[in-house]
Amino acid sequence: MRTYFIKRYNSFKFAFRGISSAVRSEPHVRLHLLSVVLVVIAGFALGVTKTEWCLLIGCAGLVITAEVFNTAIETLTNLVSPDWHHLAGKTKDLAAGAVLVASVTAAVVGAIIFIPYLIALAALYV
Numbered sequence: 001m002r003t004y005f006i007k008r009y010n011s012f013k014f015a016f017r018g019i020s021s022a023v024r025s026e027p028h029v030r031l032h033l034l035s036v037v038l039v040v041i042a043g044f045a046l047g048v049t050k051t052e053w054c055l056l057i058g059c060a061g062l063v064i065t066a067e068v069f070n071t072a073i074e075t076l077t078n079l080v081s082p083d084w085h086h087l088a089g090k091t092k093d094l095a096a097g098a099v100l101v102a103s104v105t106a107a108v109v110g111a112i113i114f115i116p117y118l119i120a121l122a123a124l125y126v
């Protein structure tokens with residue numbers, strides 16, 4: 001039983017080490033984390049609903065997950081193919097494409113949620 005908990009503890013430790021390594025090595029991951037912080041501040045400031053919070057958190061999780069996978073794929077590609085190879089390039093382009101899809105999705109959802117709040121807020125001052 002003790003071994004079971006030690007193994008689970010180590011799994012979490014390795015996972016956090018992976019996230020921490022992605023944050024330290026990838027400027028894009030830091031940029032996306034900053035965006036998440038700004039979205040959370042805007043969410044509290046504008047008083048979004050519970051459903052809207054779920055959508056925003058879901059999108060933020062999707063983008064960060066895509067970024068961490070992208071970092072993992074880039075790292076593995078660099079290990080397997082340090083030299084220029086069209087398949088290595090294609091692999092990295094595909095991973096970057098996944099991040100772009102997740103980011104555009106999050107941006108569209110954010111716009112759909114925040115724009116009506118911002119219009120209502122602006123209307124108070126005009």
Ligand SMILES: Nc1ncnc2c1ncn2[C@@H]1O[C@H](COP(=O)(O)OP(=O)(O)OP(=O)(O)O)[C@@H](O)[C@H]1O
Pocket residue numbers: 026028074081082083084085086087088089090092093096
């Ligand atoms: N070994 C390679 N062989 C062929 N093309 C490559 C190779 N490495 C990178 N590329 C091409 O250059 C692009 C940029 O690669 P790079 O490794 O700099 O990733 P990146 O998107 O700049 O990553 P990041 O800025 O997140 O570190 C890739 O998307 C790919 O098209």
